[in-house]
Amino acid sequence: MNKIPSSRESDAKDWSPSSWRNFLALQQPEWPDPEAHSAALNELSSFPPLVFAGESRDLTESLASVCMGDAFLLQAGDCAESFDTSADSIRDRLRVILQMAIVLTYFTGVPVIKVGRIAGQFAKPRSSSTEIVDGIELPAFRGHIVNNIEFSAGERVPDPQRLLTAYNRASSTLNLLRAFTKGGFADISHVHQWNREFVADSPSGQRYEALADEIERAVKFMEACGITSETLAELRQVDFFTSHEALLLDYEEALTREDSLTGEWYDCSAHMLWIGERTRQIDGAHVEFLRGVKNPIGCKIGPTATPEEVLEICEALNPERKPGRLTLIVRMGAGKIVDQLPPILRAIKESGHPVVWVCDPMHANTFTAENGRKTRHFEDVLAEVSGFFAVHRSEGTHPGGVHLELTGDNVTECLGGGSEVVDSDLDERYETMCDPRLNGSQSIDLAFRVAELLRNGQA
Numbered sequence: 001m002n003k004i005p006s007s008r009e010s011d012a013k014d015w016s017p018s019s020w021r022n023f024l025a026l027q028q029p030e031w032p033d034p035e036a037h038s039a040a041l042n043e044l045s046s047f048p049p050l051v052f053a054g055e056s057r058d059l060t061e062s063l064a065s066v067c068m069g070d071a072f073l074l075q076a077g078d079c080a081e082s083f084d085t086s087a088d089s090i091r092d093r094l095r096v097i098l099q100m101a102i103v104l105t106y107f108t109g110v111p112v113i114k115v116g117r118i119a120g121q122f123a124k125p126r127s128s129s130t131e132i133v134d135g136i137e138l139p140a141f142r143g144h145i146v147n148n149i150e151f152s153a154g155e156r157v158p159d160p161q162r163l164l165t166a167y168n169r170a171s172s173t174l175n176l177l178r179a180f181t182k183g184g185f186a187d188i189s190h191v192h193q194w195n196r197e198f199v200a201d202s203p204s205g206q207r208y209e210a211l212a213d214e215i216e217r218a219v220k221f222m223e224a225c226g227i228t229s230e231t232l233a234e235l236r237q238v239d240f241f242t243s244h245e246a247l248l249l250d251y252e253e254a255l256t257r258e259d260s261l262t263g264e265w266y267d268c269s270a271h272m273l274w275i276g277e278r279t280r281q282i283d284g285a286h287v288e289f290l291r292g293v294k295n296p297i298g299c300k301i302g303p304t305a306t307p308e309e310v311l312e313i314c315e316a317l318n319p320e321r322k323p324g325r326l327t328l329i330v331r332m333g334a335g336k337i338v339d340q341l342p343p344i345l346r347a348i349k350e351s352g353h354p355v356v357w358v359c360d361p362m363h364a365n366t367f368t369a370e371n372g373r374k375t376r377h378f379e380d381v382l383a384e385v386s387g388f389f390a391v392h393r394s395e396g397t398h399p400g401g402v403h404l405e406l407t408g409d410n411v412t413e414c415l416g417g418g419s420e421v422v423d424s425d426l427d428e429r430y431e432t433m434c435d436p437r438l439n440g441s442q443s444i445d446l447a448f449r450v451a452e453l454l455r456n457g458q459a
């Protein structure tokens with residue numbers, strides 16, 4: 001199905017939403033019924049866009065200020081969203097992200113740009129295309145947009161109807177997020193309420209409570225001066241953007257639309273899209289697709305990336321060198337970042353490419369606990385962030401933000417942190433469909449620790 005390209009340069013002007021089809025696309029499911037698959041894609045291309053191109057442009061501008069060191073990016077959410085996510089769970093994930101943003105803003109004094117891994121994070125790349133359990137081999141689970149996690153032959157068959165359900169779930173999640181962030185839930189005067197019934201009794205919750213007291217005093221002071229959330233929309237509403245890995249290219253193509261204001265192409269499935277570590281080949285279909293859409297885009301950079309490769313990625317994805325267009329999400333591992341990242345930072349700095357540098361301290365710090373659960377240790381996550389900040393400080397570049405997998409639910413998937421999850425707790429509430437996520441209390445704890453690193457000039 002996929003042809004190997006002759007050369008990306010010769011194709012430079014020939015981008016279209018479907019030009020990726022001339023390139024090798026890794027990690028695409030094998031849909032058993034091609035007709036049903038095409039029908040679903042046709043239907044998808046007739047659906048309204050989920051986001052407006054102007055919103056993506058606003059995010060690019062905000063990311064440009066991150067690039068200059070004038071703002072900080074908090075990109076966070078689920079590893080793999082489920083079609084069964086409840087409204088409460090969506091609200092709680094948003095709430096934790098808002099709480100973290102409050103902590104980071106308070107300590108750093110710079111705006112925090114909030115981008116969720118949410119409202120579309122349904123597709124997962126896999127290291128193996130099949131899974132074997134008790135001698136039975138079935139297609140791997142590729143996220144709810146493709147098949148079901150249940151280990152049975154029927155549930156693992158890729159079902160194109162799921163593409164449509166993914167759109168509908170993304171749409172209703174986004175609608176709820178817009179309602180919460182613009183309709184009063186995110187009002188700054190609710191800093192205390194966000195904490196109630198949740199982490200108030202944990203050490204990080206108590207620490208947050210003390211900070212919320214201070215913010216409340218500041219809000220009262222402003223009210224006394226006549227500035228209230230009634231008079232100032234910024235106190236009542238927050239800007240919250242959506243993002244996911246652009247993995248299933250035919251889904252992304254179907255939601256790619258020409259902006260009527262500018263005539264440019266935007267992938268309207270989310271404000272920001274990123275390319276995963278497994279699909280960032282310079283001559284691959286994912287780079288081809290994303291180079292042509294005008295959204296702000298990201299690319300994961302793992303421990304095997306060379307400075308030459310990263311430079312090629314910058315040239316391909318941001319040839320116009322527009323600040324805020326390209327975010328590189330570094331995920332090298334706590335033990336590797338300090339050695340591997342500096343030559344890359346130097347090469348990119350020398351080239352003059354503007355890059356939003358972000359640390360994903362999750363994906364290269366995963367290990368299997370004794371009981372067989374995939375997990376991550378809070379201290380490794382913190383160590384990678386700390387190494388990331390230290391390297392930027394010594395190279396004279398800006399550490400722009402963090403990219404995290406978390407949930408507001410009270411899960412026991414990652415070890416350590418404020419709530420002191422230990423090995424034997426992992427089975428208690430291990431609910432993730434893919435990678436282990438920080439729970440609410442661990443997330444708030446991490447926000448405080450990251451804020452301290454930033455404030456103490458370690459960044």
Ligand code: PEP
Nearest residue numbers: 079276277278300331363
């Ligand atoms: C992810 O972000 O869930 C993921 C699969 O990461 P990576 O591409 O860095 O492995």
Ligand code: CO
Nearest residue numbers: 079405434435
């Ligand atoms: Co993940």
